[in-house]
Amino acid sequence: MANPEEEIIAIMKKAGIDLAVTLPCDRIKNLLPLVSENFSEIRLTREENGVGICAGAYLAGGKPMMLIQSTGLGNMINALESLNVICKIPLPVLASWRGVYGEGIEAQVPLGVHLPSILKGAGLEYTIIEDAENISLLEKVIRDAFENLRPHIALVSPKVWEASECCAWEISGMPKKPEVMERTCRFNLTVENLRPLMLRDDAICAVASQLDDEITVTNLGVPCKELYACKDRDLNFYMFGSMGLVSSIGLGLALRTERTVVVFDGDGSLLMNPNALLEIGKEAPKNLMIIGLDNGAYGSTGSQETCALRYIDLEILANACGIQNTAKVNSKEGLIEAFKKFRDMQELSFIHVILKPGNTKAPNIPLSPEEVTKRFKEALKTEMI
Numbered sequence: 203m204a205n206p207e208e209e210i211i212a213i214m215k216k217a218g219i220d221l222a223v224t225l226p227c228d229r230i231k232n233l234l235p236l237v238s239e240n241f242s243e244i245r246l247t248r249e250e251n252g253v254g255i256c257a258g259a260y261l262a263g264g265k266p267m268m269l270i271q272s273t274g275l276g277n278m279i280n281a282l283e284s285l286n287v288i289c290k291i292p293l294p295v296l297a298s299w300r301g302v303y304g305e306g307i308e309a310q311v312p313l314g315v316h317l318p319s320i321l322k323g324a325g326l327e328y329t330i331i332e333d334a335e336n337i338s339l340l341e342k343v344i345r346d347a348f349e350n351l352r353p354h355i356a357l358v359s360p361k362v363w364e365a366s367e368c369c370a371w372e373i374s375g376m377p378k379k380p381e382v383m384e385r386t387c388r389f390n391l392t393v394e395n396l397r398p399l400m401l402r403d404d405a406i407c408a409v410a411s412q413l414d415d416e417i418t419v420t421n422l423g424v425p426c427k428e429l430y431a432c433k434d435r436d437l438n439f440y441m442f443g444s445m446g447l448v449s450s451i452g453l454g455l456a457l458r459t460e461r462t463v464v465v466f467d468g469d470g471s472l473l474m475n476p477n478a479l480l481e482i483g484k485e486a487p488k489n490l491m492i493i494g495l496d497n498g499a500y501g502s503t504g505s506q507e508t509c510a511l512r513y514i515d516l517e518i519l520a521n522a523c524g525i526q527n528t529a530k531v532n533s534k535e536g537l538i539e540a541f542k543k544f545r546d547m548q549e550l551s552f553i554h555v556i557l558k559p560g561n562t563k564a565p566n567i568p569l570s571p572e573e574v575t576k577r578f579k580e581a582l583k584t585e586m587i
């Protein structure tokens with residue numbers, strides 16, 4: 203009989219999974235090298251980002267799946283609810299369920315024990331896979347997620363691996379690799395401070411005036427309304443929640459389409475989840491452009507000051523995360539020039555736009571999250587990698 207690890211790979215392949223998004227757990231350390239060998243993989247720095255990346259990949263026609271430790275569900279719940287549930291975006295998750303069976307780490311226990319009731323209370327679908335005999339339940343988990351357009355979590359007990367003879371981890375040489383790898387970080391850390399001259403809406407409309415067949419993904423709150431009012435298109439994906447994940451959604455999309463993906467992110471959101479930029483810098487898709495709309499404030503909630511105003515420069519942050527093509531602008535002309543330059547260059551880029559705080563009175567978007575999702579996915583169908 204095959205080892206459970208191999209059975210899981212076979213199930214994922216049969217289900218047509220084409221992207222695995224992972225963050226390690228010791229209990230699945232023999233599964234992960236097989237995942238790397240058999241699937242396109244993105245290695246996460248935070249599980250929540252995987253929710254965004256997988257949503258982007260799905261919207262562009264992909265069949266992604268996450269493989270993580272169950273603790274990661276603790277930082278995914280808001281994203282699952284305010285992105286997948288409301289937009290009806292499927293996501294199968296294999297979660298190595300810690301804290302309940304044969305647990306040696308006390309810190310794993312409280313969340314692990316309560317997870318089933320937390321997931322139930324949150325209305326999220328889950329299936330417990332107790333032992334190796336029940337691995338085939340994973341097939342149903344994946345099918346249910348894609349048929350019913352919802353997240354479905356497989357809580358996989360450590361008992362599953364007990365009799366396994368799989369030694370993929372040792373063979374992979376994973377523990378040795380970091381010692382022999384050369385470090386290669388390149389930085390360009392000089393930036394100019396610019397004065398804010400325009401509003402977020404001016405910046406959004408300036409970029410919108412240049413859009414042709416690019417995809418846009420826009421941060422939650424007022425920026426979506428401003429883009430909708432300025433230039434609604436089927437190729438605009440508007441976010442309604444999942445703060446901090448707009449650039450991750452852009453990454454998931456960029457990896458599966460040849461179109462240029464233009465992300466409108468915000469300073470508050472980038473600073474809520476700066477590590478989203480790490481996965482982006484590492485994957486470095488050539489067709490992804492992030493426009494960091496920096497008004498130094500949480501504009502949509504009343505313009506409360508963020509750290510971007512005085513303490514951190516977002517261009518340097520992007521650069522430090524491995525995004526080498528960056529620019530800082532404060533005028534429409536400067537923004538359009540940088541936009542055209544990076545679009546033609548076809549390299550991963552980040553435009554830091556210095557703005558005044560302030561919202562326009564753009565009305566609410568008269569489309570439901572589900573309508574936005576359907577319309578966008580349909581518009582993308584014409585061209586897939």
Ligand SMILES: Cc1ncc(C[n+]2csc(CCOP(=O)(O)OP(=O)(O)O)c2C)c(N)n1
Pocket residue numbers: 280402421422423424425443444445467468469470471472495497499500501502503508
């Ligand atoms: C997890 C979470 N915390 C807080 C909020 C409330 N919220 C919605 S939009 C927003 C401000 C976003 O600020 P920024 O990214 O700077 O964009 P801006 O509105 O300034 O363009 C906040 C705090 C939320 N939706 N989700």
